Amino acid sequence: MIIIKNLVKKYGEFYALHGLNFEVNENEIFGLLGPNGAGKTTLIHILATLLKPTEGYAIVNGFNVLHDATKVRESIGVVFQAPSSDDMLTGYENLKVHALLYGIPSSKREIRISEVLKLVGLEERKNDQVKKYSGGMRRRLEIARGLLHNPKVFFLDEPTLGLDPQSRDIMWTYIKKIVKEENVTIILTTHYMEEADTLCDRIGFITNGRIIALDSPLNLKQEIGGDIVKITFTDDIHANTDFADFDFVHRVENNGNSVIIYMDEVNSNLHRLVKHLDDVKSIEYTKPTLNDVFLKLSGDTLSGDSPEGGFMQRYAQYKKS
Amino acid sequence: MLSIRNLNFNIILGQLYALWLREFKVFLRERSRLVASTFTPLLWLFVIGSGLGSTNLQIGTDYQKFIFPGIICMSVIFTSVFFGSYIIWDRKFDFLKSVMVAPSSRTTVFVGKTLGGMTTSLFQVGIILIIGMVLGINYDAISLLQIISIVLILSFGLTSLGLTFGSYIESLEGFQLIVSFVVFPLFFLSGALFPIDNLPPWLKFITLVDPATYSVDALRNSLLHLGTYSFDLDIELLLLFTLIITLIGIFSFKRMKAV
Numbered sequence: 001m002i003i004i005k006n007l008v009k010k011y012g013e014f015y016a017l018h019g020l021n022f023e024v025n026e027n028e029i030f031g032l033l034g035p036n037g038a039g040k041t042t043l044i045h046i047l048a049t050l051l052k053p054t055e056g057y058a059i060v061n062g063f064n065v066l067h068d069a070t071k072v073r074e075s076i077g078v079v080f081q082a083p084s085s086d087d088m089l090t091g092y093e094n095l096k097v098h099a100l101l102y103g104i105p106s107s108k109r110e111i112r113i114s115e116v117l118k119l120v121g122l123e124e125r126k127n128d129q130v131k132k133y134s135g136g137m138r139r140r141l142e143i144a145r146g147l148l149h150n151p152k153v154f155f156l157d158e159p160t161l162g163l164d165p166q167s168r169d170i171m172w173t174y175i176k177k178i179v180k181e182e183n184v185t186i187i188l189t190t191h192y193m194e195e196a197d198t199l200c201d202r203i204g205f206i207t208n209g210r211i212i213a214l215d216s217p218l219n220l221k222q223e224i225g226g227d228i229v230k231i232t233f234t235d236d237i238h239a240n241t242d243f244a245d246f247d248f249v250h251r252v253e254n255n256g257n258s259v260i261i262y263m264d265e266v267n268s269n270l271h272r273l274v275k276h277l278d279d280v281k282s283i284e285y286t287k288p289t290l291n292d293v294f295l296k297l298s299g300d301t302l303s304g305d306s307p308e309g310g311f312m313q314r315y316a317q318y319k320k321s
Numbered sequence: 322m323l324s325i326r327n328l329n330f331n332i333i334l335g336q337l338y339a340l341w342l343r344e345f346k347v348f349l350r351e352r353s354r355l356v357a358s359t360f361t362p363l364l365w366l367f368v369i370g371s372g373l374g375s376t377n378l379q380i381g382t383d384y385q386k387f388i389f390p391g392i393i394c395m396s397v398i399f400t401s402v403f404f405g406s407y408i409i410w411d412r413k414f415d416f417l418k419s420v421m422v423a424p425s426s427r428t429t430v431f432v433g434k435t436l437g438g439m440t441t442s443l444f445q446v447g448i449i450l451i452i453g454m455v456l457g458i459n460y461d462a463i464s465l466l467q468i469i470s471i472v473l474i475l476s477f478g479l480t481s482l483g484l485t486f487g488s489y490i491e492s493l494e495g496f497q498l499i500v501s502f503v504v505f506p507l508f509f510l511s512g513a514l515f516p517i518d519n520l521p522p523w524l525k526f527i528t529l530v531d532p533a534t535y536s537v538d539a540l541r542n543s544l545l546h547l548g549t550y551s552f553d554l555d556i557e558l559l560l561l562f563t564l565i566i567t568l569i570g571i572f573s574f575k576r577m578k579a580v
Contacts, residue, residue: 089343
């Protein structure tokens with residue numbers, strides 16, 4: 001549905017996108033995951049024909065974003081980060097304005113407006129001015145507006161940014177419903193790992209304008225090397241045991257008096273690991289999350305040489321909380 | 322400038338209607354805007370009009386009546402040019418982006434926005450016309466038609482001018498500042514407040530290149546039969562100005578960054 005070839009966007013000497021190549025399949029939810037300033041929004045803007053790439057091109061629904069901008073625009077719906085509904089107008093009026101902009105014939109207009117209002121659960125508030133809507137309702141109205149003209153591809157740029165957990169859950173429910181009922185391909189950007197994990201069929205990790213991994217959440221998590229066991233000792237000396245000798249251990253990270261071990265099959269192997277250990281204070285066991293994947297990946301590619309000050313640390317903190 | 326294959330007339334009309342409808346609804350809901358922007362022209366009409374009117378000027382008519390056409394133009398100048406600031410608002414939110422990703426051309430967006438500005442001006446002029454009746458100015462069907470035409474042409478041109486500025490200027494503060502340098506000369510040099518027949522040559526020359534001059538003169542022709550130039554010449558020059566500034570505006574809109 002979307003083909004991205006060698007896409008580069010430069011601002012002066014700064015590379016916002018650094019030669020992207022990937023494809024998005026029909027009817028999948030594709031997640032673009034990465035920290036602020038990674039290039040997610042730039043990519044969406046190029047795919048939505050609002051920005052011209054410095055090099056390379058992208059095909060959306062069979063149309064080149066460089067040469068067939070109008071055809072691309074007819075094929076896509078976009079929900080931007082900032083609110084884009086006029087809050088002096090009612091929800092219904094916002095939808096009507098956009099239905100007219102997209103040239104939806106008058107015979108279908110009202111039916112379609114009711115359909116999308118129903119889809120996002122805003123029928124009862126349609127005649128209220130948007131300024132009286134909550135943050136979550138506004139975002140849902142934007143989704144309704146983006147879907148009005150039956151787009152083939154639907155871009156959601158951080159759809160749950162700034163929403164409370166409850167509104168976020170509601171949003172997720174609606175997004176899942178949309179894929180079922182509207183038959184669209186969704187490209188979603190987010191920096192919430194949990195969101196990407198719940199919603200996306202495939203995820204592209206993007207940092208500093210590069211895709212550093214692209215796979216299904218499940219495969220990504222398996223790639224990290226099985227389960228994660230954290231053993232904390234009473235002192236630093238015991239933590240220096242060489243765990244890498246075990247054949248079921250993939251990777252070991254030492255942090256002072258604790259050690260993080262990535263290993264296969266915790267249930268059958270843990271006893272072998274701890275049999276000879278003394279002075280163990282605690283043992284924690286977790287299934288890997290996308291956070292762990294992201295930390296591992298960004299650690300691998302950047303190896304401490306992060307130009308965007310401190311996002312590694314931020315993600316580490318995010319993980320702890 | 323327009324590619325023929327995208328020219329589906331019904332769709333473009335629908336798009337123009339959509340953009341206009343949005344501006345109109347906002348305008349109707351923000352009545353304070355209407356009241357506030359009508360206040361300044363009325364202040365000029367009554368305070369300057371009565372004040373200077375009491376000094377026995379040799380202009381062939383009552384001074385307040387004499388500046389009445391100028392006050393109509395003043396309200397159009399201020400409302401229309403400052404209307405351009407709304408494009409900056411639209412950019413600050415993502416409303417403009419959402420319009421830009423719709424399959425409507427920038428020309429359509431520009432004209433739709435301009436129609437919104439024209440409507441606002443027309444409403445204000447309507448209020449001033451009603452007050453004019455109190456001052457003893459008489460309208461007939463022809464002069465009303467003429468006034469409406471003049472106001473529409475002038476406000477189309479000046480909204481285009483405002484939107485042109487708006488497409489280059491990023492901040493509202495910058496817009497206010499720069500546009501003040503435009504609207505005040507437009508108003509003062511249009512002959513709105515004084516007759517332009519016996520001006521010193523340098524001042525006369527400047528009034529000649531001020532498009533508002535011809536709208537003031539056209540209105541004076543129509544309402545008071547006191548014009549310096551002929552009504553037809555006024556309208557022709559006004560149309561020429563509007564055409565040029567609209568083309569510049571569309572050009573500016575096309576090269577405006579979407580994000």
